[in-house]
Amino acid sequence: MPRVKSKTAPVVASKKLKSTKKSIIKTIHPKRKTRSVLVDVIEDEPLNDSAWLEDGGLKMTKNESEINNKIIDDIDKLDHLDNDKIDNQKKFFETLNKEVKNKTEKSEKDDIEYKNHRRVILYRRLVIKFIVLVGIVALVVSYFSFSKLTVTLNLKGETVNESMLLKIVDSNFSATNTVINSGDESDLSASSSSLYNLSENNDPRETIYGTIKEIEARVVKNYPANGETFLGNEIVGRVNIINDYNKSQALVATTRILSPDNKLYRIKNAVNVPAGGEVAVDIYADKPSQEMAIGVTTFTIPGLWVGLQNKIYAKSEAPFTYNQKIQKFINASDLSYAAQDINKALIAAAKAKADISLSSDANWLYTTNDPATITIDAKSGDQKTEFSAEAVGKIVAVSFPKDDVAKLATARLKLIVPDDKDLIDFNPTNIIYSMDSYDSVSRVATVKATFTGAMILKSDSSVISPESLVGLTAEQIGTYLKNQKEISSYSLNFSPSFIKRAPSLVDRIKIIINKN
Numbered sequence: 101m102p103r104v105k106s107k108t109a110p111v112v113a114s115k116k117l118k119s120t121k122k123s124i125i126k127t128i129h130p131k132r133k134t135r136s137v138l139v140d141v142i143e144d145e146p147l148n149d150s151a152w153l154e155d156g157g158l159k160m161t162k163n164e165s166e167i168n169n170k171i172i173d174d175i176d177k178l179d180h181l182d183n184d185k186i187d188n189q190k191k192f193f194e195t196l197n198k199e200v201k202n203k204t205e206k207s208e209k210d211d212i213e214y215k216n217h218r219r220v221i222l223y224r225r226l227v228i229k230f231i232v233l234v235g236i237v238a239l240v241v242s243y244f245s246f247s248k249l250t251v252t253l254n255l256k257g258e259t260v261n262e263s264m265l266l267k268i269v270d271s272n273f274s275a276t277n278t279v280i281n282s283g284d285e286s287d288l289s290a291s292s293s294s295l296y297n298l299s300e301n302n303d304p305r306e307t308i309y310g311t312i313k314e315i316e317a318r319v320v321k322n323y324p325a326n327g328e329t330f331l332g333n334e335i336v337g338r339v340n341i342i343n344d345y346n347k348s349q350a351l352v353a354t355t356r357i358l359s360p361d362n363k364l365y366r367i368k369n370a371v372n373v374p375a376g377g378e379v380a381v382d383i384y385a386d387k388p389s390q391e392m393a394i395g396v397t398t399f400t401i402p403g404l405w406v407g408l409q410n411k412i413y414a415k416s417e418a419p420f421t422y423n424q425k426i427q428k429f430i431n432a433s434d435l436s437y438a439a440q441d442i443n444k445a446l447i448a449a450a451k452a453k454a455d456i457s458l459s460s461d462a463n464w465l466y467t468t469n470d471p472a473t474i475t476i477d478a479k480s481g482d483q484k485t486e487f488s489a490e491a492v493g494k495i496v497a498v499s500f501p502k503d504d505v506a507k508l509a510t511a512r513l514k515l516i517v518p519d520d521k522d523l524i525d526f527n528p529t530n531i532i533y534s535m536d537s538y539d540s541v542s543r544v545a546t547v548k549a550t551f552t553g554a555m556i557l558k559s560d561s562s563v564i565s566p567e568s569l570v571g572l573t574a575e576q577i578g579t580y581l582k583n584q585k586e587i588s589s590y591s592l593n594f595s596p597s598f599i600k601r602a603p604s605l606v607d608r609i610k611i612i613i614n615k616n
Contacts, residue, residue, distance in 0.1 A: 101350070105550075106611075108233075109249045121253045122453040124332035127468055143156040148169045152502060163184045165437045166171050166485045169271060181290060181518060181598045187512055193605075194388060202218040205322050205333070206316055211478070212216060212530070216516060217483050221253055221273065222434070235557070240388040244587065246498075246595070246596070247374050247594075247595065247596070247599055247603040247608060248594075248595040248603060248608050248609075248610070249569070249592065249593070249594055249595070249597075249602045249608065249610070250592075250593040250610045250611075250612065250613065251569070251577070251581075251590060251591075251592060251593075251609070251610070251611045251612065252413070252590060252591045252593070252612045252614050252615065253563060253564075253587050253611065253612065254587070254588050254590065254614045255555030255556050255557055255563065255586050255587060255588060255614065256556070256586065256587070256588035256590040257524055257525055258367055258521075258554060258555050258556070259383055259505060259552060259553075259554055260513060260516060260517065260552065260553050260554065260555055260584070261550075261551075262509070262512055262513055262550075262551060262552075262553075263548060263549060263550040263551070264272060264305075264306055264508065264509070264512055264546070264548075264549055265304060265305040265306070265536065265548055266305060266306050266307075266308050266485045266500070266505060266546070266548070266549055266551075267305035267306065267307045267308065267310050267311070267544060267546060268301065268308055268309075268310045268312065268500050268545040268546070268547055269307060269308070269500050269544055270310065270311060270543065270544070271309040271310065271311065272311060273312070273543040275284050282321055289330050294332045294406040294525055295585060297550075302487070305546060306508050308500045308501070308504055308505065309500070310499050310500030310501065311499045311500075311560055312453065312496065312498050312499075312538075312545055313496070313497040314469065314495070314496055314497075314540070315450040315453055315454055315455075315494065315496075315497060316450075316479060316493075316494055316495075316504040317447075317449040317450040317453055317492075317493065317494075317495050318446075318449065318490070318491070318492045319442065319445045319446050319447050319448075319449040319490070319491050320488060320490045320491075321433060321442060321445050321488065321489055321490075322440045322486055322488045323437070323441070323483055323486060323487055323488070323489060324429060324434075324485065324486045325428045325429055325430045325431075325478075325482075325484050325486055325487060326433070326434050327428060327429035327430055327431035327481075327564075328426045328427070328428060328431060329426065329428075329430070330425075330426055331426060331427055332388075332389040332422065332424075332425045333359075333389070333422065333423070333424055334384060334385075334388050334422075334423050334424075334425045335365070335383070335384060335385040335388045335393060335420050335422055335423075336382075336384075336420065336421045336422075336423050336575065337365075337380070337382070337383050337416060337418070337419070337420035337421065338380055338382050338383065338416070338417070338418065339357065339365075339367070339380070339381060339383055339399060339414040339415060339416045339445055340368075340378045340379065340380050340414065340415050340416075340417065340573040340595070341371055341378060341379050341380075341383075341401075341412070341413075342373075342378040342412070342413055342414070343373040343374065343376065343377055343378065343412050344376065344410070344411045344412070345375060345408060345411040345412055345525055346375050346376075347375050348371045348372060348374045348375050349372070349373045349404075349412050350370070350371070351367065351370065351371050351372075351373065351401070352370045353366075353367065353368060353369050353370045354366045354367070355401065355403055356401070356403055357383065357400070357401055357404055357414045358399055358400050358401075358402050359394060359397055359399055360397060360398070360424070360515065361394075363385075363392055363394060364385070364386065364393075365383045365384065365385050365392075365399070365420075366383065366384055366385070366386065367381045367382070367383055367414075368379055368381065368383065368384055369382065373412070382557045385422070388421050388422065389422070392422065393419065393420045393421055394419065394420055396416050396417060397415075397416060397418060397534070398413060398414070398415045398416075398419065399413060399414040399415065399416070400413055400414075401413060401414065407486065421500040425603060427483060428484065428485045429482060429483045429484065430478050430479070430480055430484055430487055431482060432480045432483065432484045433479075433616075434480075434487070435478075435479075435480060436474060438487070438489045439474055439476075439489070442474055442489045442490075442491040443468060443472055443474075443491065443493075445491065446468065446472050446491045446492075446493055446495065447467070447468070447495055448467045448503045448577045450466065450495035451466065454497065454566040456539045464497050464498065464499045465497070465533055465534075465535050465547060466495055466496070466497050466498075466535075467495070467496050467498075467535035467538065467546075468494065468495060468496070469493070469494040469495070469496050469538055469540060470493065470494065471493070472492060472493030473491065473492045473493060474489060474490070474491045475489065475490040475491075476488070476490075477489075479482075485493070496535070496545065498535065498545045498547065499536075500547075502528065502531070503528075505528075505531065505549055506528030506531065508524070508553045509526075509528065509549065510526060510528075513526060513551075513555075517555045518555075520551070520558055521554065521556060521558060522557075522558050523554075523555055524553070524554050524555065524556050525553060525554035526551070526552075526553035526554070528551075530550050530551065530552065531550070531551040532550045532551070533547055533548070533549055534547070534548050534550075535548075556586075557586055557613070562578075563586055563587065563611070564581070564584065564611065566606045566610075566611060567606055568610035570602055570603070570606060570609070571601065571604055572600050572604055573600060573602075574592055574594070574601070574603045576589075577592060577602065578592075
């Protein structure tokens with residue numbers, strides 16, 4: 101039900117009219133001033149002002165009643181205007197209230213939605229963080245559980261050199277037979293002494309029984325002189341002096357001959373060319389040069405009478421050559437080389453003189469018993485192009501079983517190889533033998549054997565420890581392994597392959613050792 105404004109105001113106005121009319125008019129303005137403050141009152145049914153005035157009100161005159169009615173009408177109009185304004189204000193405030201309420205509700209709704217959105221974001225972040233944390237934990241667990249590193253090492257051998265002396269005893273030699281055949285007691289004592297030396301326990305040589313033969317040999321060999329003295333350049337050639345004249349013609353040494361291109365040469369020796377004959381003679385040039393080495397041609401002799409130059413002339417049959425004139429001589433190095441080479445030639449002659457089985461068997465060693473007698477037919481500084489040397493001596497041929505020496509060499513190498521290493525790459529055929537000495541009385545030869553091998557760490561030896569690789573990157577592991585002298589090469593196998601860092605657990609690192 102709509103609220104209606106009370107109409108008690110006219111009553112108040114009627115009371116005030118008793119004093120003056122002006123006061124009634126003045127009372128209208130305060131109401132206008134106080135219209136901004138409204139009090140809504142729910143009234144009962146409105147009373148008729150005139151009836152109220154008639155029934156219980158004061159008796160008014162007709163004029164007063166008209167004036168009062170007019171005032172009431174004015175007030176009603178004013179009230180109507182005020183009600184319109186109040187309704188507009190009411191509508192305004194209602195609209196404003198609705199807007200405020202809507203805004204408040206919307207704001208509250210937005211706040212709720214914002215708070216809900218914040219909660220969703222917060223929960224989402226928490227879920228993401230939890231998932232990331234779980235993922236990190238899973239990765240860490242996977243890393244420690246599944247990460248693995250296999251290191252394959254290729255080891256290189258360490259070269260070891262060793263040598264030993266061999267005492268080669270002739271198994272076919274009998275000291276007793278030698279003494280009986282000689283009939284000399286001094287020989288007997290010497291032979292007994294030699295036999296005693298063979299059994300000495302302090303002898304550092306390893307005893308090997310073999311075969312020893314003595315061979316007499318002689319050899320003569322020529323050697324070139326390598327010393328040179330530069331004497332200058334020369335033109336070497338030969339011409340035939342032809343005489344078509346009816347008288348013989350004598351020509352002295354140094355006689356000039358001239359080529360068609362005006363190159364001048366001279367003959368080396370004096371000649372007498374008979375009439376109708378010819379004589380060959382060597383030539384030379386005063387100023388030898390490469391241009392003077394000409395081909396076959398005919399020469400004139402400018403020293404003869406012009407009328408004879410076409411009858412007596414020279415002709416070459418081969419081109420001239422340009423050479424450097426060198427004087428050969430024997431120097432000290434030529435003599436030293438000849439002395440060394442003649443010994444080899446003496447051994448080669450002994451091999452040729454011995455049995456074919458002896459000369460072809462690779463197990464034989466050859467050396468001279470005593471320094472060979474060497475004779476050279478020249479001395480240092482002699483101007484010769486070559487010289488000869490002669491050597492005479494006794495060659496000693498020694499043979500022994502190489503397999504026995506190989507066993508001794510292997511045992512010797514194993515003695516010097518540490519316990520944590522193995523002997524590898526030992527080839528008995530690479531043992532180098534050299535004759536050290538020979539005793540012709542006891543028929544014992546001392547041979548030096550030089551051999552090499554390689555030792556390498558055992559497979560169960562700890563080249564590197566897995567503890568030293570824990571947590572290292574591939575680059576750091578490579579740097580570490582390259583500094584190990586026992587390692588020739590290596591390979592790293594990470595699992596999973598994208599992880600290039602060694603596991604943090606020692607038991608996840610495996611080391612495999614390969615021997616080269």
